[in-house]
Amino acid sequence: MSVLAVARISTGDTAWMLAATALVLLMTPALGLFYAGLVRSKNTLNTFMMSIAALAVATIAWAVIGYSLAFDGHAGFVGGLGNALLSGVTFAPREGTQIPQLVFFVFQAAFCIVTTALVSGAVVERMRFGPFLVFSALWSILVYAVMAHWAFGGGWLQAHGTLDFAGGVPVEMGSGFSALAAALVVGARKDYGRQALLPHNAVYVLLGAGLLWFGWFGFNGGSGFSAGRNSVLAFTNTLLAPACTLFVWFLLDLRRERRITAIGAATAIIVGCVGITPAGGYISPAWAMALGALAALPSYGIIVYRPRTRVDETLDVLAAHGMAGFFGILFLGFFAQVSWNGVSDGAAYGNLHQLAWQAIAAGAAPVYAFGATFVLLSVMARFTALRATPHEEALGMDVVQHGEEAYATGEGAILVSTEAGIDAPVPAVPS
Amino acid sequence: MKLVTAIVRPEKVNDVLEALYRAEVRGISISRVQGHGGELDRVETYRGMTVKMELSEKVRFEVAVSDDFVQRTIDAFCAGARTGEVGDGKIFVTPLEQAIRIRTGEVDQGAVTPVVK
Numbered sequence: 387m388s389v390l391a392v393a394r395i396s397t398g399d400t401a402w403m404l405a406a407t408a409l410v411l412l413m414t415p416a417l418g419l420f421y422a423g424l425v426r427s428k429n430t431l432n433t434f435m436m437s438i439a440a441l442a443v444a445t446i447a448w449a450v451i452g453y454s455l456a457f458d459g460h461a462g463f464v465g466g467l468g469n470a471l472l473s474g475v476t477f478a479p480r481e482g483t484q485i486p487q488l489v490f491f492v493f494q495a496a497f498c499i500v501t502t503a504l505v506s507g508a509v510v511e512r513m514r515f516g517p518f519l520v521f522s523a524l525w526s527i528l529v530y531a532v533m534a535h536w537a538f539g540g541g542w543l544q545a546h547g548t549l550d551f552a553g554g555v556p557v558e559m560g561s562g563f564s565a566l567a568a569a570l571v572v573g574a575r576k577d578y579g580r581q582a583l584l585p586h587n588a589v590y591v592l593l594g595a596g597l598l599w600f601g602w603f604g605f606n607g608g609s610g611f612s613a614g615r616n617s618v619l620a621f622t623n624t625l626l627a628p629a630c631t632l633f634v635w636f637l638l639d640l641r642r643e644r645r646i647t648a649i650g651a652a653t654a655i656i657v658g659c660v661g662i663t664p665a666g667g668y669i670s671p672a673w674a675m676a677l678g679a680l681a682a683l684p685s686y687g688i689i690v691y692r693p694r695t696r697v698d699e700t701l702d703v704l705a706a707h708g709m710a711g712f713f714g715i716l717f718l719g720f721f722a723q724v725s726w727n728g729v730s731d732g733a734a735y736g737n738l739h740q741l742a743w744q745a746i747a748a749g750a751a752p753v754y755a756f757g758a759t760f761v762l763l764s765v766m767a768r769f770t771a772l773r774a775t776p777h778e779e780a781l782g783m784d785v786v787q788h789g790e791e792a793y794a795t796g797e798g799a800i801l802v803s804t805e806a807g808i809d810a811p812v813p814a815v816p817s
Numbered sequence: 818m819k820l821v822t823a824i825v826r827p828e829k830v831n832d833v834l835e836a837l838y839r840a841e842v843r844g845i846s847i848s849r850v851q852g853h854g855g856e857l858d859r860v861e862t863y864r865g866m867t868v869k870m871e872l873s874e875k876v877r878f879e880v881a882v883s884d885d886f887v888q889r890t891i892d893a894f895c896a897g898a899r900t901g902e903v904g905d906g907k908i909f910v911t912p913l914e915q916a917i918r919i920r921t922g923e924v925d926q927g928a929v930t931p932v933v934k
Contacts, residue, residue: 581831777900780828789861797851798872804865 396484399612403489409604410496414441414503416601420594420652421507424701427586428782429511430792436506436518443519444502444526448495452531456494460540464532483611493608494534501557502526507701508565509572512773515787517766525564529758533560533751547740548747549722549730551620552609554664554715559751562708564759566699571763574698576776588648595652599628602659606666616727620666627678628658634682653706657685660710665718668727677717685709712748719744818913818925821890823878824852824906825898830876836897840889843931846879856904875906881916881929
């Protein structure tokens with residue numbers, strides 16, 4: 387039996403999926419860099435660390451229970467506990483693929499990590515680090531794993547035919563609408579709406595966005611779980627769609643500000659990558675370019691409108707991920723083509739059923755993500771303070787939460803001790 | 818004419834700017850400085866190295882004002898910069914011998930009075 391199982395493994399598929407997984411894993415530190423550039427310098431490390439934290443807690447939560455809840459069995463709402471603690475996750479192929487389930491597990495783990503890190507964008511510069519760790523662990527199980535089951539793991543959306551190539555439901559709408567809930571529960575930064583709170587390093591933002599785009603080739607290109615046609619299509623579309631979003635964003639910036647901005651460009655890259663995420667392996671390259679161009683509009687609208695409200699959803703996760711994911715899921719309902727994807731046509735090609743189930747997914751995902759995150763954080767707030775005091779917020783989360791600074795000068799720093807315990811001073815000039 | 822120099826916490830700079838604006842004090846320079854004024858040391862850790870930060874980040878305001886404006890400038894600094902904790906900073910008032918506006922060559926009183934358009 388096991389010999390037969392191993393025989394059904396495709397080494398080509400496996401090789402690509404191993405590489406794709408590493409690409410997706412890079413997206414988390416890339417996101418940390420992107421977010422760190424968008425905050426004030428005194429919060430650089432804390433913001434970056436929230437993404438790094440997801441590498442620890444979301445991985446552990448995923449291995450212990452999250453993967454099982456997402457991918458064990460075909461129940462409607464949530465999976466079973468059959469794969470808890472990685473039980474049964476071996477070299478044998480995952481059903482429907484020709485890659486070992488171990489590779490499938492680690493690829494999906496990288497998705498869970500980056501999605502958990504995404505939510506942090508709503509609460510940076512004020513949420514305490516300890517409660518954030520607890521929140522990330524619980525969120526990755528209660529929200530991400532459940533939504534991943536709906537869309538990828540044989541849950542009710544997938545069973546009824548909703549198409550979601552690389553995670554418009556769990557990743558993009560999951561993080562975006564959770565971010566809105568998190569911003570509402572945690573509350574605005576103390577100076578929000580009173581002072582200009584500016585990004586401190588646009589170069590980090592551009593580099594982070596560039597690395598995210600690079601990683602996204604694994605994210606979308608790997609979501610066919612093979613080196614087959616859908617993966618090739620998604621890979622190509624991951625270049626085309628964001629490029630069109632970027633260009634349209636330039637035009638929108640020109641029209642509104644009469645100048646093309648760097649932070650706008652970085653945001654556009656993310657929006658384009660997100661928009662093509664659910665649709666990558668299902669629509670033609672030409673439609674992918676149209677998707678990329680059109681996806682810019684609603685996200686741009688929210689980014690312009692949101693700062694005029696009292697909602698301090700600080701790094702616009704809702705606009706960049708929630709809205710663009712929503713747009714991509716619906717777009718695919720219109721323009722999927724069976725001649726390209728081998729699975730289903732969209733409404734524009736005569737299949738209204740497909741559009742109906744895309745619309746249901748686009749309605750259900752925001753409701754669950756928002757509701758579950760709102761309840762989770764509200765319950766946590768009963769037990770602990772979610773945010774730092776106003777004085778700590780003023781000092782900056784780097785010094786207060788981590789005892790480090792991103793840009794320490796070293797002037798006036800006196801060595802108290804080293805772990806090596808060297809008591810006698812080391813002579814500056816060897817005698 | 819006096820030169821009012823104030824050393825304040827960086828996180829209170831916006832409050833100070835608001836207070837100065839409300840007191841109608843215009844024409845200021847600020848610079849980032851490091852200093853030590855008896856506040857508790859901050860301890861940081863880097864890869865097994867524990868260090869004590871003896872110098873803390875401060876922001877220095879310099880405002881040249883006519884004599885009538887001295888007291889309200891001081892009041893604005895106190896209102897904007899005070900937290901009640903050690904480390905709120907200091908204000909120094911020093912006599913100013915001469916002031917010249919480079920653009921027009923105006924001196925003294927004329928030079929420290931803001932241009933109203």
